[in-house]
Amino acid sequence: MGLPNVSGDFSSEMDVDAFRRLFPLRFYERHLVESIRPDARPLGRARDTTLALGAVTSTDGSALAKIGLTTMLAAIKMEVMTPSIETPDEGCIAIDFHMPPICSPLVRPGRPAEAEPVVSKQLCDTILSSGMINMKELSLISGKAAWMAYLDIYCLDADGALFDAALLSAVAAFSHLQIPVVSMNDDGRVVIISEEHQEGKDPVNKEKRKLTLSSIPFSLTSILHKKYILADPTAEEESIMDTLVTVVLDSSGRLVSLYKPGGTVLAYTSAIQDCIALTRQRVKELRNILDEAVSGMEVD
Amino acid sequence: MEYVSPEGLRLDGRRPMEMRQIRGEIGAVAKADGSAVFEMGNTKVIAAVYGPREVQNRSQQMNDQALVRCEYSMANFSTGDRMRKPKGDRRSTEISLVIRQTMEACILTHLLPRSQIDIFVQVLQADGGTRSACINAATLALADAGIPMRDLVTSCSAGYLNSTALLDLNYVEDSAGGPDVTVGFLPKLDKVTLLQMDAKLPLDIFENVMQLATEGCKAVANYIREILLENTKQLESRRGL
Numbered sequence: 016m017g018l019p020n021v022s023g024d025f026s027s028e029m030d031v032d033a034f035r036r037l038f039p040l041r042f043y044e045r046h047l048v049e050s051i052r053p054d055a056r057p058l059g060r061a062r063d064t065t066l067a068l069g070a071v072t073s074t075d076g077s078a079l080a081k082i083g084l085t086t087m088l089a090a091i092k093m094e095v096m097t098p099s100i101e102t103p104d105e106g107c108i109a110i111d112f113h114m115p116p117i118c119s120p121l122v123r124p125g126r127p128a129e130a131e132p133v134v135s136k137q138l139c140d141t142i143l144s145s146g147m148i149n150m151k152e153l154s155l156i157s158g159k160a161a162w163m164a165y166l167d168i169y170c171l172d173a174d175g176a177l178f179d180a181a182l183l184s185a186v187a188a189f190s191h192l193q194i195p196v197v198s199m200n201d202d203g204r205v206v207i208i209s210e211e212h213q214e215g216k217d218p219v220n221k222e223k224r225k226l227t228l229s230s231i232p233f234s235l236t237s238i239l240h241k242k243y244i245l246a247d248p249t250a251e252e253e254s255i256m257d258t259l260v261t262v263v264l265d266s267s268g269r270l271v272s273l274y275k276p277g278g279t280v281l282a283y284t285s286a287i288q289d290c291i292a293l294t295r296q297r298v299k300e301l302r303n304i305l306d307e308a309v310s311g312m313e314v315d
Numbered sequence: 316m317e318y319v320s321p322e323g324l325r326l327d328g329r330r331p332m333e334m335r336q337i338r339g340e341i342g343a344v345a346k347a348d349g350s351a352v353f354e355m356g357n358t359k360v361i362a363a364v365y366g367p368r369e370v371q372n373r374s375q376q377m378n379d380q381a382l383v384r385c386e387y388s389m390a391n392f393s394t395g396d397r398m399r400k401p402k403g404d405r406r407s408t409e410i411s412l413v414i415r416q417t418m419e420a421c422i423l424t425h426l427l428p429r430s431q432i433d434i435f436v437q438v439l440q441a442d443g444g445t446r447s448a449c450i451n452a453a454t455l456a457l458a459d460a461g462i463p464m465r466d467l468v469t470s471c472s473a474g475y476l477n478s479t480a481l482l483d484l485n486y487v488e489d490s491a492g493g494p495d496v497t498v499g500f501l502p503k504l505d506k507v508t509l510l511q512m513d514a515k516l517p518l519d520i521f522e523n524v525m526q527l528a529t530e531g532c533k534a535v536a537n538y539i540r541e542i543l544l545e546n547t548k549q550l551e552s553r554r555g556l
Binding site (some may be wrong): 084088090094115116120161165169171172173 | 343346348350361365368387388390391392393394395408412433434435439442482
């Protein structure tokens with residue numbers, strides 16, 4: 016196929032699978048020259064993405080997001096707490112990302128995966144700084160009671176682009192979230208009342224409501240390799256090519272976050288701008304998918 | 316509190332000898348060698364098997380058989396109130412041990428010396444009977460991974476409330492404080508591999524309850540066999556046989 020013979024080109028004599036395992040970089044470069052990847056995707060295209068809202072019925076909001084084979088399950092549980100003195104009118108969000116050993120052969124029980132705290136921190140920073148959620152909406156009684164939303168994201172299958180799938184599932188879970196009804200009990204404390212026990216206690220908030228989400232963040236991770244930019248890498252691609260760039264844009268096209276943690280490839284501004292352009296396209300796709308999933312739930 | 320109404324209906328409308336609806340699916344986790352999702356009513360569990368692969372801790376390697384490891388963990392949101400410590404607490408460690416010993420008894424470990432088989436179980440929704448759902452999911456996942464076993468291991472629980480033997484307790488019935496008998500059963504060999512009970516029961520009633528749980532296990536085994544047969548047919552058609 017036009018590549019120079021480097022001390023014996025074994026590819027013609029060897030099984031494709033063996034070549035893929037022994038010389039992964041050459042295997043990929045063979046494909047990149049033709050502007051295609053082994054799973055037949057063009058370089059700028061992301062994998063098939065699906066969203067299912069309300070995957071876990073016992074929680075206040077949940078979503079299952081799949082990008083290709085990468086699967087993330089996000090669920091939100093609300094608890095009542097006393098707000099801090101500096102911000103008596105605001106609630107709080109706690110975000111946690113977990114990679115249980117089922118998701119990948121590289122995760123050992125008892126030892127958290129390397130990617131786990133990194134993605135956890137990235138998610139926390141992105142969601143809180145994007146301003147998607149107005150903390151004042153999480154307040155109940157000023158100075159006395161406010162909501163604490165615990166968002167837990169579990170990776171059920173790790174096949175690359177973990178941050179993208181996790182952010183998508185988090186955003187979808189917040190879109191699905193319904194704040195439960197509460198009332199004051201006899202000790203003067205605010206408790207969540209379940210649907211069967213509404214006997215005459217005055218609810219503090221009248222009905223279940225959803226949060227208003229403004230400027231929803233969406234992301235795309237790309238790999239830079241020589242002069243190629245590969246959008247939405249799989250785990251195999253991430254393991255052989257190490258320069259990742261994650262761009263997060265919000266729904267109005269503003270840049271929320273840009274993350275390039277080192278890597279062997281040093282990028283010119285033009286490469287970064289190409290990544291941002293790819294992300295812009297992807298944001299349109301993801302917005303459609305999210306809107307379809309949300310309207311699908313509302314029909315029920 | 317009345318767990319069985321005078322007409323003979325339980326809190327969720329089931330008859331005393333009726334199991335909850337079960338659903339199993341193979342191949343949920345693509346990265347794993349074998350995986351399965353198993354649901355018993357509202358209890359939903361996902362199991363993944365990695366192996367046989369190289370032993371990670373050389374000092375634990377056994378020269379004549381495979382090392383079986385198991386980890387049970389519950390998602391933070393799986394129970395009614397959010398859990399603070401989903402694994403490493405005493406209950407999770409105990410259940411991990413129980414599942415490991417149950418599955419180890421029926422895996423033909425001598426066929427895979429110097430290797431390691433990892434069984435990971437994650438509870439996504441807990442509504443009673445998590446132990447049984449985990450064992451059933453682990454059996455499906457091991458079969459999907461192609462690991463040689465003596466027989467399928469199926470599990471079901473039964474209890475005794477309001478003087479009636481009840482099959483497949485949910486969380487409310489389980490926390491009622493009555494006895495809870497969990498049975499792990501090998502259907503073809505007709506042998507019991509796991510038997511656990513807490514609270515007190517007179518011996519003749521215990522035999523009754525255990526028999527009921529064993530019947531539940533046989534019903535689960537039939538269902539699991541159907542799923543595996545269906546899965547094999549699909550594999551056959553995909554390979555063009």
